[in-house]
Amino acid sequence: MQVFHHVASLRDALAEARAAGKTIGFVPTMGNLHDAHIELVSLARQLCDLVVVSIFVNRLQFGLNEDWDKYPRTLERDMARLSAANCDFLFHPEESEIYPNGMDQQTRVVCPAMTDVLCGASRPGHFEGVTTVVAKLFNIVQPHKAIFGIKDFQQLAVIRRMVQDLCIPVEIVAAPVHREPDGLAMSSRNSYITADERPRAAILSQALNRTREQLQSGRRDFAALEEEGVRCIEDAGFRVDYFSVRNSHSLAPAAHDDTEITVLGAIYTSAARLIDNVSLEL
Template identity: 50%
Template sequence: MQTVHTIAELRAQLIGARREGRKIAFVPTMGNLHCGHMSLVEEAGKRGDLVVSSIFVNPLQFGANEDLDSYPRTLAEDQQKLEAYGCHLLFAPSVHEIYPRGTEIQTVVEVRSLSDMHCGMSRPTHFRGVATIVAKLFGIVQPDIAVFGKKDYQQLAVIRQMTEDLSLPVEVVGVDTARESSGLAMSSRNGYLSEEQLKVAPTLNQVLQDLVSSLKQGNRSFYTLEEQANQRLEAAGFQRDYVHICNRQTLQPATSGCRELVILAAAQLGPARLIDNCEVFLDDHE
């Protein structure tokens, strides 16, 4: 695996692959990689001939008082993992390389409406930062395929909408959430949790699984179910952000006639903001 740090170097490396007609599969990350990221790299290897990954801690998607400065930078370890899982080329640019004029006057991409709900309510600039960096990376790498995890379900929806709206020639692929044996969704921010908090953290997924069971049993009192879930999380030691039962396609609040749902949740546990989701497919008789 080769690591490059500039756009010019990256493009020079990809010229030959394009001439040969090789399919480029791209996995953008912020580093501090875990097994969930590796599952994305493996999927990229199945779908493309050349696997490109990026590591860039994007300042535009961090809000005030968030963990931009403390977010773990583990490039050497990440390089070893990527190479072991079949990545061919790593793009690890500096902030100046990506935003040479600074972030204050950087052109931004905003996916309206979809970015304003759920996580967007408590992190109002987050998805603008996500859409901007992904659009920029798509322009730099020009991949045929880009692979993302479903753990960041709203993020994936924002990226898909942006790609469609801007007519970008990239196939966006979502991969199921990688989990610990406890059910906890793998996340780089899990490293912020203490040993005791790691014992509590799987409660988030347990609460969502119980919501799935209630929905499959025919309970359509969505607001009541959401409130009960938040109360369970608070009783376990979480600080509530939201639990929302949504239409899977639009991420708007679910209605009683919806057959394809997704439960989206976010909650603070100590220093870590944890997110998770569960897709729910109801039979006509449920």
């Protein structure tokens, strides 16, 4: 695995690969890699000739009271895992390489659709940070395919809209949620869950699956289903950020004639914010 810290040298290496006719798969990450990240790398490996992974803890997408400075940096372990997964190139830039004029002067990429609801409502500015850095990374790597996990469903939908709106020539590939044995969606923030809370943390996925089953059985009282999901999670001792039944494409509240629906939820443990979702076709 080759490691790059600078945009110019990575571009030169990728230009050679592209000239040789190789397809490029890209997996953007913030590091602290777990099995779900490696599944994304494996999928990129299956789909493309060359796999590029980025590790960059993007301060622009963290809010004022969020955990950018506490976010785990585990570069040596991450590099070992990526090497074992047959990653070809690792891009690990300093902040000054990504934001050479400083973040205050950085041109921003704003996707006005779908970013002020759900996670966007509780994390103002988060998706502006995501779309800005992902657009920059797409311009740097210029991949044929970029792999994102479905666990961050709203992020996936926003990036798809950004790519469509800005005519970026990259195919966005969605990878399934990778779960713990009890159903908890795998996340870097799972390490923040206390030992006391961990046996109950899968309640979010359980509530989402129960709602999916109710929808599949014919229920369309979306508000009541949302209330039932909230009560189920609160009864387990967690605070709910949102629990919502949405149109899978627009993320608007689900309508009775929608055929593709996603149920999304976010909850707070004492030290972590967990998100998850399930989708269905009717």
